[in-house]
Amino acid sequence: MADPEHLAWRDLAVAVARAGAERIRARAGAADLRVDTKSTETDPVTEVDREVEAMVVESLLAARPDDGVVGEEGADRAGTSGVRWLVDPIDGTVNFLYGIPGCNVSVAAEAGGQVVAAAVVDPLHGDVFAAARGHGATRNGHALRATSASDPARSLVGTGFGYDPERRRRQAEVLVRVLPQVRDVRRLGAAAVDLCWVACGRLDGYYETGLQAWDWAAGGLVAEEAGARVGTVGDVPLPDGLPGACIVAAAPDLFDPLRALVAAAGAAEV
Structure with missing residues (x-):
C-alpha cells in the first residue's frame, strides 16, 4: 500500500537535489575546477562533488536529524529512525568536468529494506525526476510511463x-x-x-x-x-x-x- 509519508520524503529529496543541482549548473565545465582521482586515474572527484554532498547531507539532517545518510564522497551516518538516505552529489562527474548534460544530483530514501522516495535533478537538461513508492514517477511534474517495447x-x-x-x-x-x-x-x-x-x-x-x-x-x-x-x-x-x-x-x-x-x-x- 502506498505510504503518504513517502511523498514527504520525495519532496525533501527534490528540494535538496535542486539546491545541489544549482551549484552544478553554475560550475559545470569551469576551467578552474580542482580535480583529484579516486579508484583509478580516470575516476575523478572535484571540489564541487564534495561541496554538493556536504550541502545535501546538511539539509537532509536539518530536516530529519535521526536519519542515516550514505554518500559517494564519504558521508556515512547510521541514524536511528530506520530511514537511510543514499546521496550521489554528482552522478556523471566526467560529464560535469566537460560541461556535458547528464551530470546530476541523485538522492534516495530507503526504509524497510527498499527504496521508497527519490529525486534525480539534471540541471543542464533542465530535468527534475521524482518518485515515491506507490505514487508514480514524474519528470518536471508530468507523469512518466516506460515504453511498450518488447523486441x-x-x-x-x-x-x-x-x-x-x-x-x-x-x-x-x-x-x-x-x-x-x-x-x-x-x-x-x-x-x-x-x-x-x-x-x-x-x-x-x-x-x-x-x-x-x-x-x-x-x-x-x-x-x-x-x-x-x-x-x-x-x-x-x-x-x-x-x-x-x-x-x-x-x-x-x-x-x-x-x-x-x-x-x-x-x-x-x-
Whole structure:
C-alpha cells in the first residue's frame, strides 16, 4: 500500500537535489575546477562533488536529524529512525568536468529494506525526476510511463562503463555482442539519468555492471514507478547484490529478453 509519508520524503529529496543541482549548473565545465582521482586515474572527484554532498547531507539532517545518510564522497551516518538516505552529489562527474548534460544530483530514501522516495535533478537538461513508492514517477511534474517495447532488435538501449581499465575492456567485449542485436546503444555517462530515461521513454532499456547503491537507487525507483522492470542478471537481490551484479532496467515486455541477451553476452562476468 502506498505510504503518504513517502511523498514527504520525495519532496525533501527534490528540494535538496535542486539546491545541489544549482551549484552544478553554475560550475559545470569551469576551467578552474580542482580535480583529484579516486579508484583509478580516470575516476575523478572535484571540489564541487564534495561541496554538493556536504550541502545535501546538511539539509537532509536539518530536516530529519535521526536519519542515516550514505554518500559517494564519504558521508556515512547510521541514524536511528530506520530511514537511510543514499546521496550521489554528482552522478556523471566526467560529464560535469566537460560541461556535458547528464551530470546530476541523485538522492534516495530507503526504509524497510527498499527504496521508497527519490529525486534525480539534471540541471543542464533542465530535468527534475521524482518518485515515491506507490505514487508514480514524474519528470518536471508530468507523469512518466516506460515504453511498450518488447523486441531488443527494435529497442534503444543504454549502458555504461566502469573506471577500471580491465573491467572496461570486458564491458566493451559485452557491448560488441549486444550491439548487433539491438536497434542501437547510447552511453550517456550517468547511471541515474540512464534509468530515468528508461522511465520517460528516451531509452527502452538499460544495463550496467558495477554500480554502487547511490548510482542506481533513485533512478531505479523512478524507472519502477514509471512501470519499467528493474532487476539483475541472475536475480541477485537488490540492494545488497551490487556492485558486483549487472543491473537491468527496461520496459515491462522488454525486460526478460534484454536480460537474457546481456546475460548471454557475459555482462554478469565483467
